[in-house]
Amino acid sequence: MRLPYPDTIRIIRLPCTGKVDAVHIMEAFEKGADGVYVAGCLEGECHFIRGNLRAKSRVEYVKKLLDEIGVGGERLEMYNIAASDGPRFAEVAREMHEKIKALGPSPIREAIRNKKAA
Amino acid sequence: MIVAERKPMDEIIGFIAGCKKILLAGCNECVTVCYAGGRKEVEILASALKMAFMKEGKELEIDQVTLERQCDQEYLEEIRSTIDQYDAVISLACGVGVQFMAEKYLNIPVYPGLNTLFMGVTEERGVWAERCQGCGQCILGQTAGICPISRCAKRLLNGPCGGSSNGKCEINKELDCAWQLIIDRLKELGRLDDYDSLIPIKDWSSERAGGPRKVIREDLK
Numbered sequence: 001m002r003l004p005y006p007d008t009i010r011i012i013r014l015p016c017t018g019k020v021d022a023v024h025i026m027e028a029f030e031k032g033a034d035g036v037y038v039a040g041c042l043e044g045e046c047h048f049i050r051g052n053l054r055a056k057s058r059v060e061y062v063k064k065l066l067d068e069i070g071v072g073g074e075r076l077e078m079y080n081i082a083a084s085d086g087p088r089f090a091e092v093a094r095e096m097h098e099k100i101k102a103l104g105p106s107p108i109r110e111a112i113r114n115k116k117a118a
Numbered sequence: 119m120i121v122a123e124r125k126p127m128d129e130i131i132g133f134i135a136g137c138k139k140i141l142l143a144g145c146n147e148c149v150t151v152c153y154a155g156g157r158k159e160v161e162i163l164a165s166a167l168k169m170a171f172m173k174e175g176k177e178l179e180i181d182q183v184t185l186e187r188q189c190d191q192e193y194l195e196e197i198r199s200t201i202d203q204y205d206a207v208i209s210l211a212c213g214v215g216v217q218f219m220a221e222k223y224l225n226i227p228v229y230p231g232l233n234t235l236f237m238g239v240t241e242e243r244g245v246w247a248e249r250c251q252g253c254g255q256c257i258l259g260q261t262a263g264i265c266p267i268s269r270c271a272k273r274l275l276n277g278p279c280g281g282s283s284n285g286k287c288e289i290n291k292e293l294d295c296a297w298q299l300i301i302d303r304l305k306e307l308g309r310l311d312d313y314d315s316l317i318p319i320k321d322w323s324s325e326r327a328g329g330p331r332k333v334i335r336e337d338l339k
Contacts, residue, residue, distance in 0.1 A: 023158065026165035065162070068127040069170040111172040 001086045005093035008100075017041070017078075018051025025062045025076060032109040035075040035100035039092065042080045052080060071107060075100065119148035119239075120212040121246045122155060122232040124163070130208060131170050133229040137178065137205035141197070142167075142231070143219065144184035145211035152246055154232050155210030157184040163210065163231060188215025194222045201226060237268075254324030254331065260317055262303035269296035275317040277301075 014020060017040035028036045038059055040052035056078050063073030077099075079092045124130075134140055142160050150156030164180045171178040181204070185193045188211035201207070206227045209216040213234040220228040236248040251268045257275070258265055267273050271281075271289045278297035281288030285298040304310045322328065 021158070023161045023165065026162055026169075030165050030169055065127070065166055069166050070173055071169055107173045108169050111175060114175065115172075 003086050003090040005090040006097035008097055009093050016046070016048050016051040017055035018046070018048055020055045020058060022058050022062050022065075025059070026065075029066065029071055029075070029106065029108055032106065032112045034106045034109055035077075035096060035103070037077040037079055037092070037096045039079050039081050039089070042082050045082070072103065075103060075106060119151050119237070120214070120234060121152045121236050121238045121248075122149050122212050122234045123152075124154055124159070124210075125231060125233055127166060127170065130163070130229070130231055131167065133227075134167070134178070134206050134208065139179040139181075139204055140167075141201065141204045141207045142180055142182050143188065143197070143207055143209045143211070144182070145188045145209075145215050146184055146186045147189075149210060149212055149215075149232065150184075151240070153244075155212075157182075160184055160210055163208075185211075189218055191218075191222070194219060198223075251325070253320075253322075254328075255321065257317060257320075260312065260315075261300045262307060262309065262312075264296060264300045264303060266296045266300065269294070269299070275320060277313070 017038050020038050025036055025038075038055050040055050041047070043052060043056075046052045059076060059078040063076050065073075066076060067073040077096060079096075081088050081092060142164050144150070144155050144157055144160035146156065149159075153159060160182045164182055168178055168180060181200075183197060185196060187193050188209060201223050202225070204226060206229060207219060207223070208229050208231045209219050210231040211219070212232065213230065216228060216230045235246075237250040237252065238246045238248045241247050248268050249265060251265075253267050257267070266275060270278075271287055271293075272279055274297065278295050278301075282295040282298055285295055285302075287293040287295045301310070301313060304313055324331070
């Protein structure tokens, strides 16, 4: 299809979103990611039955934690995209890119930058 | 198991506001099973605390350890050689573990990372419910294996109160009436006659009301 999507997005491949752990998401933010989204299969279509549903509840948990520490839970999202739906994948990538751009850099990225400058 | 949940982040951050280096100590027993203070929760909290400090332009060094049990001396001893380097310890054990850690290491502040809630069961993944209050005189043999001390809001010993309606408790429509459960279970067991025999007035001195409790087994000392 050769569909373009923003080059700000780094893809980390996993066998199933059920493999996504809260620690992985937190680590991404700790390293300065401005936003993270988890792209799982459509609900009800998980090859491992509940992987994407587990990911969904973990994402909700981490969103609350990010709110609690002032990083902002809105920087994290869960999307369900069919594996064959390339156009939707590109659309979600653009959507998330725009959302994070509007939010601006994560306070953690700013802190890392300030530390390097000091 | 002892069920606990993480304290709000603000409270935990408040404990260690002036610290530069802390130890986050998890426990491999009950709080691991209820996803509150095991190795994974230690990792998540460490990351969250680091970010909370970074955001304020401060640095916090965090070492992590998850002890087999924080309620036993030998496991707490494992950190004796390294503990002096920390400004504080946040323990993700239940209140028992936090206290035992604080008793062992008198020169270092030990703070709780969890609120300890109750002794309970895993009803389903992510759902825990109270089952025992440690009253010191178990009456489960007379109540068909269902505890009215921990599961009845009024801790009644001889049948339900007037607040029992359609098998639910008046304090919460979701909460089963313990005495309804007991009667139903006695019926199933063909032991409904047991319901006629009165449970005598309970001696609450063996419960927490009698002050802190202790067990001494001379044969094991």
